[in-house]
Amino acid sequence: MSTSRHHHYLSQCYLKGFTQGSAKKSKLLVLDLKSNKKFESTPRNIGGTRDFNRVEINGIDPEIIEKTQSNFESKAATALKKLEETSDFSGETKGIILELIGMLAIKSPEMREHLAKPQAQIANHIMAMTFESKERWDFQVAQIKKDTGEDVSGGKTFEEMKALYEQGAFKISVSREHQIHVELVGMQRITELLHQRNWIVLEAGDDAGEFITADNPVSLTFHNPASFPFMSPGFGSPDTMVYFPVSKSLALIGEFRGADGVKTTNKHLVAMLNSKIIANSYQRVFASKSSFNYIAKGGAMQSGNKLV
Known part of the structure; x- marks a missing residue:
């Protein structure tokens, strides 16, 4: 097709x-x-x-x-x-x-970029908080594994993951699917106000x-x-x-x-x-x-x- x-x-x-x-x-x-x-x-x-x-x-x-x-x-x-x-x-x-x-x-591509920036910033702040302690990191890893079955640690220790984060090895982005969802919700609300x-x-x-x-x-x-x-x-x-x-x-x-x-x-x-x-x-x-x-x-x- x-x-x-x-x-x-x-x-x-x-x-x-x-x-x-x-x-x-x-x-x-x-x-x-x-x-x-x-x-x-x-x-x-x-x-x-x-x-x-x-x-x-x-x-x-x-x-x-x-x-x-x-x-x-x-x-x-x-x-x-x-x-x-x-x-x-x-x-x-x-x-x-x-x-x-x-x-x-x-x-529009411009609006997508505009709306994605604060979402990525929030995610970055959450990640920074997660690496504040080993206990918090272990709790988050266990919770995600329980919810999704995925091990986000990739087999690495807390110290290794924190070092990678501090070196800027992780890139945070917002998925296109989530951006489209935000657009659909926004379109509905804007249209209601236009009426x-x-x-x-x-x-x-x-x-x-x-x-x-x-x-x-x-x-x-x-x-x-x-x-x-x-x-x-x-x-x-x-x-x-x-x-x-x-x-x-x-x-x-x-x-x-x-x-x-x-x-x-x-x-x-x-x-x-x-x-x-x-x-x-x-x-x-x-x-x-x-x-x-x-x-x-x-x-x-x-x-x-x-x-x-």
Whole structure:
């Protein structure tokens, strides 16, 4: 049975809304802010990495996550198309797109690394405590052997294992399976909080220009960041705004205040929201063409041609 090894964390059905022809095989412009380069590509060739969704669990299909995500993305493609055609953000369309936003908010290599670091640090602290005494070490070894049948000492003495630890011989890492589990739990919670917000559908007006997106397309910010200088916003924080570009002509803003509705945007607002996406990106910005607008430092409106 053939398996796919190139797994997308940025859904192709989402990226195609920012291509020149709004299809999976249509091209979009990629602006790499780290390498200061730009090039054209297709949704198929960006936003993915090898075995990102693969799991290695006895008795479980290694492709179960990839297949489940693929099935969901088929529904998401239909929902995105319907929203684009009608601007009606309600019912099943709303539910599916909010789930897509929840997925894109947490599934990325950068977020995995970010979430794995504190877990590895905690494990390292626990290991340091374990080597504080021979009695504690012997107890931990016996407990693990009782629970799993595995002898983690590898036949070495406490003194030998402690010396290896102090020499930095052990590398602590978080398994991909655990990272995927954390993502699935996080997606569910984020989606629940997104449902509690009121949503405005933003339509790009005539001569307003196009919305752009990035490798981190879900922007979560405080309404007044100066009031929270040492805090990061959470999806449940009341004084926050979620911004999500749906396509080059449509975007969503979710808040805990106001009411649902549809609004037409002007050139300045589109440029401001594009700036938010640029600031929120990990490395890459995506657009159908380089003539999009954004607000540069100092407040002046600039063309995307000057971004890299």
